[in-house]
Amino acid sequence: MKHSPNRIIINSSALQSNYKLLNSKVQTTCQTAAVIKANGYGLGIDVVVPELEQAGARFFYVAHFAEAMAVRELTSAPIAVLSGLPRGAADDYKHNRIVPVLNSMEDIDYCPADLPAIWHIDTGMNRSGLSVDDVSHLAGHAKSLPLLMMTHFTSSDEAHSPHSAEQVRQFDECIAGLPQPFQMIPHSLCNSSGIFRNEDWHRSQVRPGLALYGANPTPELHNPMARVVDMETRILQIRRAKAGETVGYNQTETLEKDTILATVGLGYADGFLRSGSSRAKLYWHGQPCKVMGRVSMDLIVVDIGNLKDCPAIIQGNWLEVLGEHQSVDQLAADLGTISYEVLTSLSRRAERLVR
Numbered sequence: 570m571k572h573s574p575n576r577i578i579i580n581s582s583a584l585q586s587n588y589k590l591l592n593s594k595v596q597t598t599c600q601t602a603a604v605i606k607a608n609g610y611g612l613g614i615d616v617v618v619p620e621l622e623q624a625g626a627r628f629f630y631v632a633h634f635a636e637a638m639a640v641r642e643l644t645s646a647p648i649a650v651l652s653g654l655p656r657g658a659a660d661d662y663k664h665n666r667i668v669p670v671l672n673s674m675e676d677i678d679y680c681p682a683d684l685p686a687i688w689h690i691d692t693g694m695n696r697s698g699l700s701v702d703d704v705s706h707l708a709g710h711a712k713s714l715p716l717l718m719m720t721h722f723t724s725s726d727e728a729h730s731p732h733s734a735e736q737v738r739q740f741d742e743c744i745a746g747l748p749q750p751f752q753m754i755p756h757s758l759c760n761s762s763g764i765f766r767n768e769d770w771h772r773s774q775v776r777p778g779l780a781l782y783g784a785n786p787t788p789e790l791h792n793p794m795a796r797v798v799d800m801e802t803r804i805l806q807i808r809r810a811k812a813g814e815t816v817g818y819n820q821t822e823t824l825e826k827d828t829i830l831a832t833v834g835l836g837y838a839d840g841f842l843r844s845g846s847s848r849a850k851l852y853w854h855g856q857p858c859k860v861m862g863r864v865s866m867d868l869i870v871v872d873i874g875n876l877k878d879c880p881a882i883i884q885g886n887w888l889e890v891l892g893e894h895q896s897v898d899q900l901a902a903d904l905g906t907i908s909y910e911v912l913t914s915l916s917r918r919a920e921r922l923v924r
Contacts, residue, residue, distance in 0.1 A: 574833065575890075575920070576920040577919045579798060580799070580924055581924065587794050588624040592625060598773070600627065600628055602626070602627075603776075604629075605640065607913040611912040611913045612797070613921065615643065616923055617781075618640060627647075629648045632652055634655075634667065638667075648667050648668065649687055653670065653697070654679050654680050656675075663684050669687070671699070672689050677711070677712075680712070681712065682712035685716050691721075701743045705743075708748055709748065718744060720740045720758055722736060722762070725763040728766075733766060733770070740758065757772065761777040761781070765793075779908065784908035796892070800892070801887040802834060805833060805868075807831050809829055809830075810827070822861050829872075831882070832868055833868070833888060834867060834868065837864055838866045838918070839915075841864055842910070844904050844905045845864050847861065849904055850903065851895075852892070852894040853888055854879040856876050858873050871888070
């Protein structure tokens with residue numbers, strides 16, 4: 570948005586590079602789909618869909634039907650909706666060539682035989698999906714075969730967790746007990762982290778999301794993904810403050826010494842969570858500027874009084890929120906959250922640039 574105090578810079582070549590890296594991890598017989606829910610993890614579907622298609626993506630996942638309709642305007646590729654099939658929605662799904670992911674017995678009952686669908690088997694999330702105990706019964710009464718059988722890992726981002734392997738065991742055992750035609754249906758198991766854990770889990774389709782956008786799918790290791798998103802915020806005012814004075818709402822931070830403060834036009838309404846109060850950092854030429862006091866809706870105050878050996882800072886300069894010196898994973902840690910929340914909360918008020 571014009572004259573916004575915040576700007577988000579999206580590196581389209583890095584997005585494509587990340588897709589190609591993930592695709593290179595799987596065999597040519599395995600399809601690399603792209604999860605683009607939540608407006609392309611905050612980057613904008615109008616940006617990510619064309620770039621991912623150019624990189625080779627031919628199958629997309631979203632959370633809701635409305636998202637699928639927005640994506641359908643950008644691509645003719647298959648689009649799957651993860652949230653199931655609402656009663657009375659089948660004709661809209663068929664007309665727009667949208668693939669429902671069926672999560673319950675009711676979903677399967679509502680789904681007509683001529684609507685291609687995916688069956689989601691719950692192997693430990695206890696969130697959505699078909700119970701392992703119900704799948705055999707449902708398969709015996711199915712109107713048609715699904716396109717895919719899928720499950721969703723709970724903790725593949727944890728390198729030493731045994732749960733992903735246990736989920737795969739449950740999934741395979743479930744499939745083995747189904748009628749023969751179901752045993753021939755392709756499988757989709759892996760999210761971003763799962764791709765890096767075990768190549769035997771790749772099967773027929775993988776479904777990366779977060780890693781496409783630059784966050785680390787292997788937190789215990791160096792991030793193999795390219796940085797896709799930078800964010801900067803403009804300094805609106807600089808002031809000198811004295812020891813003993815307080816900063817922000819409710820006097821939660823008292824200055825221990827004289828310093829210089831910068832106010833920037835960024836707040837929790839822009840996705841910079843209030844949990845970053847008095848703990849998160851912005852950066853000026855690689856040097857950290859600590860958030861002072863509470864994050865408010867539209868403004869943050871940072872300490873710039875300790876900056877050394879770098880260009881002088883003035884009103885109108887831009888501080889780094891995300892970029893070379895602060896990854897989305899690092900900011901998420903300071904905010905006490907995960908990189909998913911940081912990305913999907915990116916300001917809709919910011920100017921957006923695609924490079």
